[in-house]
Amino acid sequence: MSVTKLAFVGAGNMNSAIIEGLLNAGDTPSSISVSNRSAPKLERLSKLGVATHINNVDACDQADIIVLGVKPSQILDVCREIRTTAARSGALVLSVAAGVTIAQLEQVLGKETPIVRAMPNTPSTVGAGAAGLFANAAVSEKGRTDAQRVLEGCGIATWVESEELIDAVIAVAGSAPAYFFYILEALVEEGINLGLAPEQAQTLAVQTCFGAAKLCQNAETDLATLRNKVTSPGGTTQAALTTFKELDLQGTIKAGMRAAVARAREMAQENG
Numbered sequence: 001m002s003v004t005k006l007a008f009v010g011a012g013n014m015n016s017a018i019i020e021g022l023l024n025a026g027d028t029p030s031s032i033s034v035s036n037r038s039a040p041k042l043e044r045l046s047k048l049g050v051a052t053h054i055n056n057v058d059a060c061d062q063a064d065i066i067v068l069g070v071k072p073s074q075i076l077d078v079c080r081e082i083r084t085t086a087a088r089s090g091a092l093v094l095s096v097a098a099g100v101t102i103a104q105l106e107q108v109l110g111k112e113t114p115i116v117r118a119m120p121n122t123p124s125t126v127g128a129g130a131a132g133l134f135a136n137a138a139v140s141e142k143g144r145t146d147a148q149r150v151l152e153g154c155g156i157a158t159w160v161e162s163e164e165l166i167d168a169v170i171a172v173a174g175s176a177p178a179y180f181f182y183i184l185e186a187l188v189e190e191g192i193n194l195g196l197a198p199e200q201a202q203t204l205a206v207q208t209c210f211g212a213a214k215l216c217q218n219a220e221t222d223l224a225t226l227r228n229k230v231t232s233p234g235g236t237t238q239a240a241l242t243t244f245k246e247l248d249l250q251g252t253i254k255a256g257m258r259a260a261v262a263r264a265r266e267m268a269q270e271n272g
């Protein structure tokens, strides 16, 4: 992304994760500017060498891509603020907000503005993000490539066929790091209850999560086969899995994912 100028509006969790991921991957800080309505979060980013602004329009001036990373309830106001600047430069607007539709963004920015909706996640900070993307009709092939490169600078990125599928990406990837942290919290807590030292329990649980993910990435077999390889009949793993099945752990996880999708749709209605 060395020649593409990127502006980030909002210096919160998600935008900071993308910025740090891009810098860790070797992007030049001088190609990145970022704005936030309050100063403290900008100070840290400023130390990384990116240009920081309190004024959103100043940050977006001359940007090729403007990444909007404010809360869904704040994003349309930000669009109103930057629309003239974006129109003048022809910048592509990339929104990472959950529950704000392309139609809602077009209502403020105009249908002629190239807009990409992206649903990334915070492992972007360590170059291990996973994002889904969807573009409006105004996005050119070059715009698609540029938007994809922003997200691929800090992980993987995949285009979805319809905008509704962004909600599915929220359930599977955007919100999902928190599911894994939640499960890890349980593993660590019970490890401690069973007598392990807290640090030991955390190190073992996190490394196991990492190792399991790596096995899945490298495996030529499906997930159930990988699970079966750890599950000897009548053994300890089977005892644990039988309990999970009796308590319908998978059903619970799927219900949580449907709740995430329902909330994204509700948020879109709230943005009306």
Ligand SMILES: NC(=O)c1ccc[n+]([C@@H]2O[C@H](COP(=O)([O-])OP(=O)(O)OC[C@H]3O[C@@H](n4cnc5c(N)ncnc54)[C@H](OP(=O)(O)O)[C@@H]3O)[C@@H](O)[C@H]2O)c1
Pocket (backbone or CB within 6 Å): 009, 010, 011, 012, 013, 014, 015, 035, 036, 037, 038, 041, 056, 069, 070, 071, 072, 074, 077, 078, 096, 097, 098, 119, 120, 121, 122, 174, 175
């Ligand atoms: N967090 C995730 O895992 C995740 C994953 C996928 C997508 N997203 C999406 O990413 C977006 C941001 O989420 P987040 O978790 O990063 O939230 P966050 O940490 O609260 O960040 C939002 C940032 O926007 C700033 N801001 C608010 N209004 C502004 C304005 N008018 N002008 C400039 N800056 C403004 C806030 O500044 P202050 O510091 O002054 O409040 C804050 O730093 C959301 O739309 C969310 O749906 C998040």
